[in-house]
Amino acid sequence: MTDVVKTPAWARLEKLAAAPRPSARALFERDPARAARMSLEAAGLYLDYSKNRITPEIFDALLALAEAADLERVRGRMFAGEKINATERRAVLHVALRDFAMRAYHVDGEDVSKRVRAEREKMRDFTRRVHAGELTGHTGAPLDTVVNIGIGGSDLGPQMAVEALSPYWVRGRRTFFVSNVDGQHLADTLAAVDPARTLFIVASKTFATQETMTNAASARAWFLEKGGREADVAKHFVALSTNERAVRDFGIDPANMFVFWDWVGGRYSLWSAIGLSIALQVGFDNFEKLLKGAHAMDEHFRAAPPAKNMPAILALVGIWNRNFEGAAAHAVLPYDQHLHRLPAYLQQADMESNGKRARADGAPAGCATGPVIFGEPGTNGQHAFYQLIHQGTDLISADFIAPALSHAPIGDHHEKLLANFIAQQEALMIGRTEAEARAEMLAQGLAQKDVDRLAPHKVFPGGRPVNAIVMEKLTPETLGALIALYEHKIFCQGAIWGINSFDQWGVELGKTLAGRVLPELARLGEEKPAAAGHDVSTNALIDRVNRIRAAAKRERS
Numbered sequence: 357m358t359d360v361v362k363t364p365a366w367a368r369l370e371k372l373a374a375a376p377r378p379s380a381r382a383l384f385e386r387d388p389a390r391a392a393r394m395s396l397e398a399a400g401l402y403l404d405y406s407k408n409r410i411t412p413e414i415f416d417a418l419l420a421l422a423e424a425a426d427l428e429r430v431r432g433r434m435f436a437g438e439k440i441n442a443t444e445r446r447a448v449l450h451v452a453l454r455d456f457a458m459r460a461y462h463v464d465g466e467d468v469s470k471r472v473r474a475e476r477e478k479m480r481d482f483t484r485r486v487h488a489g490e491l492t493g494h495t496g497a498p499l500d501t502v503v504n505i506g507i508g509g510s511d512l513g514p515q516m517a518v519e520a521l522s523p524y525w526v527r528g529r530r531t532f533f534v535s536n537v538d539g540q541h542l543a544d545t546l547a548a549v550d551p552a553r554t555l556f557i558v559a560s561k562t563f564a565t566q567e568t569m570t571n572a573a574s575a576r577a578w579f580l581e582k583g584g585r586e587a588d589v590a591k592h593f594v595a596l597s598t599n600e601r602a603v604r605d606f607g608i609d610p611a612n613m614f615v616f617w618d619w620v621g622g623r624y625s626l627w628s629a630i631g632l633s634i635a636l637q638v639g640f641d642n643f644e645k646l647l648k649g650a651h652a653m654d655e656h657f658r659a660a661p662p663a664k665n666m667p668a669i670l671a672l673v674g675i676w677n678r679n680f681e682g683a684a685a686h687a688v689l690p691y692d693q694h695l696h697r698l699p700a701y702l703q704q705a706d707m708e709s710n711g712k713r714a715r716a717d718g719a720p721a722g723c724a725t726g727p728v729i730f731g732e733p734g735t736n737g738q739h740a741f742y743q744l745i746h747q748g749t750d751l752i753s754a755d756f757i758a759p760a761l762s763h764a765p766i767g768d769h770h771e772k773l774l775a776n777f778i779a780q781q782e783a784l785m786i787g788r789t790e791a792e793a794r795a796e797m798l799a800q801g802l803a804q805k806d807v808d809r810l811a812p813h814k815v816f817p818g819g820r821p822v823n824a825i826v827m828e829k830l831t832p833e834t835l836g837a838l839i840a841l842y843e844h845k846i847f848c849q850g851a852i853w854g855i856n857s858f859d860q861w862g863v864e865l866g867k868t869l870a871g872r873v874l875p876e877l878a879r880l881g882e883e884k885p886a887a888a889g890h891d892v893s894t895n896a897l898i899d900r901v902n903r904i905r906a907a908a909k910r911e912r913s
């Protein structure tokens with residue numbers, strides 16, 4: 357496979373990065389058409405990437421890089437169902453879950469699109485029956501509450517989407533998400549729900565994840581304690597999984613199971629049965645609109661050449677900032693309170709996909725790969741961490757995301773929100789020179805000695821690379837398109853870096869070691885011998901919590 361770092365395009369980009377370059381401000385002053393040239397629309401989203409410090413030569417070299425990495429061919433391999441997740445020997449076909457163009461998708465010679473449609477119809481029917489009160493709890497009460505038990509991709513996607521679509525919630529319905537194995541998460545949730553009206557959705561691709569299995573078993577025990585009988589469990593527990601045997605072993609009838617397949621990555625699974633909690637909370641039609649929004653972005657992504665392809669451009673601009681400008685972190689800044697879980701969702705989507713140091717062929721990655729992703733909704737972040745983005749010593753790139761219209765047009769809230777959305781990007785790009793800072797302070801009437809004292813603190817370097825993503829309104833369709841945009845951006849970056857974006861071996865080691873530590877931990881009141889099998893820090897940590905736990909019971913008894 358191509359080692360992208362060894363291509364002439366990479367060398368050219370390195371040269372361009374080292375050469376003197378106009379400031380971001382100067383780029384705009386020289387080229388009035390810059391914003392029009394460096395912006396595009398697709399699937400209801402508008403992207404402006406002109407505030408990156410990218411010259412036309414750099415953009416051309418980035419396109420050459422995409423070509424050198426054979427991006428269009430790799431994209432074709434994904435859509436064709438080839439096993440591009442080579443370490444796990446799996447296809448990557450989340451696009452098939454939302455293809456409304458009736459295309460066939462083949463995995464191992466089988467057209468999986470029929471299965472996709474059948475499972476979607478099963479979800480539609482289930483959702484309708486719950487909403488119509490045809491399916492009730494064991495006392496006959498409506499199942500108006502959902503507790504989704506899952507973690508990682510079986511939690512972050514559905515939770516983010518349910519929160520994002522709160523204006524579309526079916527009246528009277530509530531959805532809770534329990535993910536953490538910390539018993540407090542489950543306990544707090546169970547305290548807020550009525551067992552007779554609650555549907556537990558156990559969401560796990562593997563049905564083997566420690567947190568989810570532990571929470572599901574405890575939820576089941578709680579349900580039985582609260583008056584449910586064994587025979588009632590079927591009315592209150594459904595499973596979303598690829599693993600039918602494990603679902604049966606857990607005690608959930610496969611008739612109460614919604615399936616998906618190994619070619620759906622966990623962090624790409626909200627479009628599958630994993631989206632059942634979304635469908636129940638916003639209605640199946642809205643869930644389908646979410647899928648259609650993503651499909652619209654897929655259609656754009658699969659057809660547009662890289663120079664006019666929104667996910668590819670976002671990826672290339674990100675590669676410029678990461679590999680040639682040295683930005684190790686990337687902020688996701690949604691100016692929409694309903695998108696407050698988007699940064700957390702994208703942390704998994706991006707960092708679990710592209711946080712890799714080995715290339716797909718096993719060779720070490722010769723360049724930096726996925727950046728640290730972080731973020732908070734605007735304007736909150738402005739009063740917290742933007743300081744570092746404006747004036748810190750590291751370069752941080754950022755995506756600013758906003759709907760032009762609000763679902764809650766109260767007074768001038770939205771104008772103020774948008775003013776901040778726009779002004780922050782402007783400030784990050786233009787910065788403020790020392791001369792400007794001084795002139796401003798003098799105009800405010802400050803004494804010369806104060807101007808001298810404060811001037812260095814009031815300088816903003818500018819040139820902070822930002823993208824703007826604007827939509828008319830946050831709807832199921834635009835949300836679908838936005839998520840698909842990021843999915844494909846991540847895909848493009850992984851393809852260019854030559855890494856496998858669809859495995860996640862990095863989560864294994866900690867899991868294995870936790871399995872070893874667990875039996876060494878004391879139950880309350882239990883005396884354990886001093887830990888010896890680890891490094892001295894780990895032994896000491898085990899001993900410390902064990903001492904506290906042994907003593908805790910003694911005090912109580």
Ligand SMILES: O=P(O)(O)OC[C@H]1O[C@H](O)[C@H](O)[C@@H](O)[C@@H]1O
Pocket residue numbers: 507508509510559560561562563564565568622623708860863
């Ligand atoms: O859906 P599950 O099989 O329970 O997996 C839940 C999560 O756990 C794993 O550790 C992976 O790192 C995630 O990619 C996955 O989404």
